[in-house]
Amino acid sequence: GENVEQHPSTLSVQEGDSAVIKCTYSDSASNYFPWYKQELGKGPQLIIDIRSNVGEKKDQRIAVTLNKTAKHFSLHITETQPEDSAVYFCAATSYSSASKIIFGSGTRLSIRP
């Protein structure tokens, strides 16, 4: 089955700097890669996703890149702000997986003022 590895487990950046979180997946059949943000005391919330027919996707300060050959994908946050502090999860799934999303282990991002 699918296995998703996520690094780093914790990340601290200065406000205004960029943050990068990296994930790798094992199942070449995976074709959908969502990223979820979990704020303290809340459930995860989708912030951006990418499908395997696209190499990069941007939404304001957030971007995700996908390298299908290497089976890795990354989340990039530019101009970080205090409200970006949270736990971020990458995930992978496929059309045939019956909605079974496999999540990475999470990255706790802290933004230093």
Add this chain to the structure above:
Amino acid sequence: DADVTQTPRNRITKTGKRIMLECSQTKGHDRMYWYRQDPGLGLQLIYYSFDVKDINKGEISDGYSVSRQAQAKFSLSLESAIPNQTALYFCATSDPMTGGSLAEQFFGPGTRLTVL
């Protein structure tokens, strides 16, 4: 997400007790899920349901059971709780009409369960 509610939000129980965690949603979604979150392990799927008559095991179903009482309600039970079931539990929903298996999942606020 306020449209997905979980009760209770916190629960402390003893080994061997039967526990039920409840999830309700007003989003009108057919698909519902139960996940377990442990520090450093991300979210692991326990059970999922595509409609009232459909129940499927996830990655870690041993020691758990579920009931889909209605489209809007999906309950998770621990028949005989043990300490290593101490974790944060999340319910989620999705609407296959918006993307099939690739649809966004909407999570509840979570239930923190402690088994002593």
